[in-house]
Amino acid sequence: MIGAIEILILAIIVGIIMSRDAIDKTFRKHPDEGLVESLAEDAKDFYRDNPKRLMIIVGVTLSAVIFLVMLAYWAVTRTDLLIMLGWG
Numbered sequence: 001m002i003g004a005i006e007i008l009i010l011a012i013i014v015g016i017i018m019s020r021d022a023i024d025k026t027f028r029k030h031p032d033e034g035l036v037e038s039l040a041e042d043a044k045d046f047y048r049d050n051p052k053r054l055m056i057i058v059g060v061t062l063s064a065v066i067f068l069v070m071l072a073y074w075a076v077t078r079t080d081l082l083i084m085l086g087w088g
Contacts, residue, residue: 046054075081082088 043054046057
């Protein structure tokens with residue numbers, strides 16, 4: 001029987017292989033520009049192609065960050081997480 005850990009390991013390996021191909025095809029990284037410059041160029045291209053799509057991406061990213069902050073706040077205030085970690 002294949003256990004959950006083996007399935008997770010296979011999923012991670014397949015995800016790494018497929019994401020590398022997707023990143024190589026999607027982002028046009030030039031050797032003379034830094035990471036921020038490359039992301040700024042990609043954002044400009046996104047906006048030029050479809051301004052609505054860029055706003056959706058920003059909205060989803062902002063929503064995800066807010067959700068994660070609220071989840072962390074809930075975990076700290078409603079559970080004994082700090083005591084378990086020895087910080088409280």
